[in-house]
Amino acid sequence: MQKYMKNIFQVIYPASESNENEIIERFRIDAEAMRATGICVGAKHSTAATHLMYRGFIIFDEIKYPNDKRFLNTYEIYKNFQYLSKYHEHIADLSIETFFVDDLDDNLILTLKEKGWTKCFIKKDISALEHIEQGKSVWPKTSFEEMKKLYDKKPFEGKFAIRKFIEQEIIEKEERYWVFNGNVYHRHNVIPNVVIEAAKRLDKLGSKYYTIDATPEFVVEVNPGESSDRHAVNSAELFASWIKKEFDSDKNML
Numbered sequence: 001m002q003k004y005m006k007n008i009f010q011v012i013y014p015a016s017e018s019n020e021n022e023i024i025e026r027f028r029i030d031a032e033a034m035r036a037t038g039i040c041v042g043a044k045h046s047t048a049a050t051h052l053m054y055r056g057f058i059i060f061d062e063i064k065y066p067n068d069k070r071f072l073n074t075y076e077i078y079k080n081f082q083y084l085s086k087y088h089e090h091i092a093d094l095s096i097e098t099f100f101v102d103d104l105d106d107n108l109i110l111t112l113k114e115k116g117w118t119k120c121f122i123k124k125d126i127s128a129l130e131h132i133e134q135g136k137s138v139w140p141k142t143s144f145e146e147m148k149k150l151y152d153k154k155p156f157e158g159k160f161a162i163r164k165f166i167e168q169e170i171i172e173k174e175e176r177y178w179v180f181n182g183n184v185y186h187r188h189n190v191i192p193n194v195v196i197e198a199a200k201r202l203d204k205l206g207s208k209y210y211t212i213d214a215t216p217e218f219v220v221e222v223n224p225g226e227s228s229d230r231h232a233v234n235s236a237e238l239f240a241s242w243i244k245k246e247f248d249s250d251k252n253m254l
Contacts, residue, residue, distance in 0.1 A: 008040065008048050009040065009248040009249075010042060010052055011042075012042060012045055012053065012055070012066065013041065013043060014027065014056040014057060015043035015044070020043065021044060022043060023042070023043050030055065030236045030240070032236070033236035033237045034243065036240070039240065039244055050070060051072060052066070052070045053072050053209070054066050054073075054226045056226065057227060058082075059075075059226065059227065060126075062075045065078060072209065072247075073209075073225075074206075077206040078207075078224050080205040080206065081202070081205065081210045081223060081224040082223070083125050084123060084126070084161045084221065085161065087222050088161075091198045094194050095198075095221075096163050096164055096218060096219075097164040098162065100125075100159040102159055103160070104160055119139065119141075119165035120138070120163060120164065120165050121138055121139075121162075122137050122147060122160055122161065122162055122163070123137060123160070123161045124151050125157070125158025129142070136150070138165065170215065171215070171220060173215040173216065174213050174214055174220045175213070175214065175215075176231050177191065177199075177213075178225070178228075178230075178239075178242060179209065179211070179225075180209050180243070180247070181208060181246045185242045187234055187238060192214060192217075194218060195212050195214050198214070198219050199212060207224065208225075208247075209226075210222060210224055210228070211224075
């Protein structure tokens with residue numbers, strides 16, 4: 001006789017600094033929307049949970065990634081969607097032309113001249129400098145020397161990603177698409193073919209949930225679902241409904 005167990009799904013958020021059992025304020029709206037659909041949420045996982053999803057801040061160190069085997073992803077899978085150098089090769093023909101270097105130096109200048117690029121966007125694999133100021137990641141508006149000094153203040157692993165410059169008015173056409181269990185979600189339910197094809201390829205990297213930022217013509221970047229913002233255009237209630245549909249099934253599991 002086959003033995004079945006109830007699928008108990010829980011979403012875990014970072015804890016408040018003042019109370020380890022309380023979800024941090026930044027994620028409470030999302031957590032309440034999840035709870036309203038019947039999804040179990042918390043700052044600590046329940047011993048009864050069979051499947052766990054982490055939603056929170058960007059994780060840079062493996063020791064900070066949840067290591068309970070019940071979590072949907074592992075740190076290695078997380079890195080596949082966090083590091084541009086890991087996922088880009090799988091969707092290179094669907095995305096912005098990009099190559100990788102170890103340093104920003106004269107050899108890079110020569111390569112850019114050979115390509116005929118008078119501008120380029122530079123990202124240190126997992127982080128750009130745009131959070132400091134718009135255009136801070138654009139060469140030659142920002143010199144290599146200044147970029148390296150800024151990155152030295154908060155070192156990140158990985159290579160420098162050198163990306164063909166795309167005008168801001170084109171990049172602004174990008175939309176965020178969520179991929180859950182291989183199924184692509186968007187608030188208008190209009191999915192460009194480039195996103196559908198990208199998801200097919202990226203699914204092979206193992207993540208149960210991640211995001212694809214894309215214009216109708218090309219993929220801009222990919223991000224792990226653990227730390228991706230749902231964006232203000234996606235309500236907490238809509239986002240929770242997608243999670244509910246894909247992960248919080250009432251069906252029994254073997």
